[in-house]
Amino acid sequence: MSFFTSTSSGDEVSLPAIDVVEEWDTKALIDFLHKQNKKLQLKDNYFTILCTQEVAGSDFLLLNRDKLLSYPYNFPDGPATRIVELAKKIKGNEEELRKKRNAEEELVITKSKKRRWEVNGAIQPNIVHAVYFVDPTEESRPLLEKIQEGQFVALHGARASGKSTRVHQIQKQLNDEGYVCIYVSLEQINIKSVDNFWHTFGSHLYLDVPKYIRPDSINSSNDFDLMFQKSKWENRVVIFIDEFDMLYHATEDVRSSCLNTLRGIKGTKENYAIWSVVAIGPFSILYLNSNNFTTSPFNVNEPFKNPNFTSEQVQFLYKEFADEYKLTIDQEIIEDIYMQTNGHAGLVCLCGRAIYRKLFSELEMEMRLNYDIWQRFTAFSLGNEILEYPTFIRMKDVLLKDDIDTRHAVNLIRSDFLVNNDSIQIAENKKDLALFLTAEGVLVPEEVAGTFKISSPLVHWLLLQRIIPHVFPTSPQTDVPYHSSPRTLDVFKVLKQTVLVFDKEIIKSLRSYKIAHVLVNNAKNERVPRESVYDAELYRIISNWLGGFTITGQWHLKYRANGHINNKYVDIVISRPDHPTIVLELLATATNKELKEHYERALLYDKKLPADETWVIHFTCEENAISEPCWPIKCQLQRGLRAVYLWHDLDFTKIRITACWWDVDNNKNHVADVEEFMVS
Incomplete structure (x- = not known):
């Protein structure tokens, strides 16, 4: 299951709603057009003209081609057409969304009168009988x-x-x-x-x-x-x-x-x-x-x-829902909803409403919602439901404000919280920022005074997908590398280009670290970055760079091994309808034993994913990692597993990279030459 889905900023999926655009001043409009400029291809003087004419969001929606071609704009035909088409898309998306909602509501109305999931606003005592209620x-x-x-x-x-x-x-x-x-x-x-x-x-x-x-x-x-x-x-x-x-x-x-x-x-x-x-x-x-x-x-x-729902209360709500509709819901789904929402009442009910509105049509005659259906839905559709939720809309709008205090708050999220699942002790001089983020629902206070953590995995999803890539829009200044035939992503080259634009201050700050059990700088027990540090940076950059691809992180899988049900989070999945699906699995300064276990495990849960390529990427600070690598064994490589070693020093100024995969044409394993890069 995935909650972290990102589409390139140029895709119309990310276009704002009309009511949002209407609130924009000139600066907000220009910022938006800059983000769309990969498709618009507007020169700087066109932005200057729009600023001079004080075109705000509401004016933008009323622009037409004839107006832009004439005084005082005098735009050429190409830019004028592209701007007008963008405005039409925004208005068209809104109309499609309205029709879609109306159709959904009509479907709801035609069904027998049963209780509903209440996701917006307080539940008054006089409607308790009409809603799912704890x-x-x-x-x-x-x-x-x-x-x-x-x-x-x-x-x-x-x-x-x-x-x-x-x-x-x-x-x-x-x-x-x-x-x-x-x-x-x-x-x-x-x-x-x-x-x-x-x-x-x-x-x-x-x-x-x-x-x-x-x-x-x-x-x-x-x-x-x-x-x-x-x-x-x-x-x-x-x-x-x-x-x-x-x-x-x-x-x-x-x-x-x-x-x-x-x-x-x-x-x-x-x-x-x-x-x-x-x-x-x-x-x-x-x-x-x-x-x-x-x-x-x-x-x-x-x-x-105010307490969140307990696991038992979430179970109670979904049992009421299932009983009323004579529906069977896999226990794993309810457990997953509780885990991803952290029992937040609004989000728990939002998931219930999403099941009712979106998944009933996929159920067979026996009316059973199984975990595989839920996985697919959460991977590709639940995100859109979440982003229409007023609480998340407000959170997103607040965090994307372009003012100094908000930027400091988002910096705190990125440096301290995004890469940590643990509670974080906040310094006194950052307490106001933490309180601001708590007020907006990003953080929750813990029992120990002055400690906070991200409020739920769903909020983490919002931050990783919709906030961090927009506020920190780094990407390599080169074309995305593809193989010539077939024209598919050259993942190894993508990785090499991506790590060169990692924020080395984030990497070396060690805000989220672990103790290495291998030699680092000729010593054991050195502090090195956790996997989550690399994961957040890799996700941020490829989200901004790989236009047209859907980038999914933290895909939750359940797989059976040694007679037990195991949980696994696949780090990054890169997908597009007309392109093979690529899975990236990350490790951080692992031992050989951990690597061997991970290679075998990757092949086990690879069967659960619709993946065409699986890459295990080992970020490491180990002394001799590149000269003495632990590669997958022959049968693992033949089954399609690929591995990358990416060594760097603790200051992230020097990087060495190599990789290994099965060469099908020559029927042998291929080990890429070691390349060394200096990071400025």
């Missing part, structure tokens, strides 16, 4: 107790992880106990000035509980205080404030006024009907304060972390 009551008990004790609580969790659903269920319980619950989201509040803040905050309090609050009765912090005087209320009031992290974007005056007012009420609660306030948002709300004071009104030492 009752959060038991897990919410500690939060409910904090509220009943009168605490000012911070409820934090990733976006779309079920925070609001949990709140709605708690509100129902509290209402039944006689509390007055008020819900407001700061996303709807004007945070540009103190006056605007309190006026709009008061208006939304009124909209939620018009029975208790008059319109236009709250226009200041003082009005808010007076409104909730204890003498005016018969019942205790609990206020839930969602999207509390919006205060990070507010002015200092607004932030200070809001936090100071809540802090004052907390300190003199005996005068107010407000019994508890619950701030809801990502992990970063625990660090929210103002310049006027540093003590939060909320109990940040004992916050409530």
Whole structure:
């Protein structure tokens, strides 16, 4: 199974939606056209003209050929036609997508009335019966107790992880106990000035509980205080404030006024009907304060972390789904969904909806969804479903912003997290970046203070496919090498060109390392890069270079060996409908024993892949690796296994490379001459 699929930036698959283009200013449009320029072939002066005329995204969509041929553009026919065709493709893709969605929705409507997968927005108590739902009551008990004790609580969790659903269920319980619950989201509040803040905050309090609050009765912090005087209320009031992290974007005056007012009420609660306030948002709300004071009104030492689904809860949801449709789902699929989503509620439900919408038509009469069907779907189709998910759209758009702080955050992802599955301790001077990434759902905090990790394999997929190649668009400045006959990729030459443009600072920084059990610099137990370091760099560069190919990483396979079911992640798969499929398997400074085991294993799971070429690439810092290589044995080479040794020094300034494969024409193994390269 694969979650890391990348298509070259010139493919129309990667074209943006109309609503995205319409939001672009001139700079964003020019940046997009530059990325498409391999096909557009626009000269610099054409970009200058578009800038001078201040053409924004909405203008671009309205351009036609006659307009571009005339004053003030005066474009030649070729560039004018190519630009207009690109605009048409964007609009055409949108129309096709609309028709496709309508057809899917029509199919859904015609089916018998059954529950649905809810992936966008909170699940209100009145629709619980209509959706696949995990009752959060038991897990919410500690939060409910904090509220009943009168605490000012911070409820934090990733976006779309079920925070609001949990709140709605708690509100129902509290209402039944006689509390007055008020819900407001700061996303709807004007945070540009103190006056605007309190006026709009008061208006939304009124909209939620018009029975208790008059319109236009709250226009200041003082009005808010007076409104909730204890003498005016018969019942205790609990206020839930969602999207509390919006205060990070507010002015200092607004932030200070809001936090100071809540802090004052907390300190003199005996005068107010407000019994508890619950701030809801990502992990970063625990660090929210103002310049006027540093003590939060909320109990940040004992916050409530919104939990992801457990494995048992995911099993429960999919059993409900399978039973309702008289469907059999292989247990391995459910386990895989839990592993890839890390139990994130929105993503778990997104996978369920994808099965319902996309895979029902592939099932036979016995209605069994087997793991092979799931593998193919996740390899080639699930990515598109994920990229239409609002949470991921937001994450992608935020991380691709061209500002200094965002670039620093993406650099942190690349240097520390992309190559590590472990928890990472973040330095104090990078804490704000980690909090920003946590707020956007990229990272999750771990139990040890100051440690974080990527939130799920699906998020890792998004970063590897859609973020890193765009932000770091390195590729060799040469034509892609092909064999003359048949015209297929010359993989060995591709590798040689690719490693020469590796970012050597990333390689030698050893942010992700292992201890070598072979001699490196005449010593044992030296620190050397992990496989993940090479994997991320190789993926990034060939994604940018091999236009028209689909590059897939982390393809999850299950294979049987020695009587056991084993999991294996194939590092990179290169495919195109009219081209043989190529598999690249990576090792890092391995022992001969590890190499021999890997060669044999590669042939075992090679049968599970639709692969025409399998390459084992050994990146190594071992002293004598090139002069004394451990190649596959004859029968392995004859079965199509190819191997590459790529040695480099620890500073990644010197590279030596050689390879071995079976020469079919001469019926013998072929070992390529050792080549040495210097990296500047």
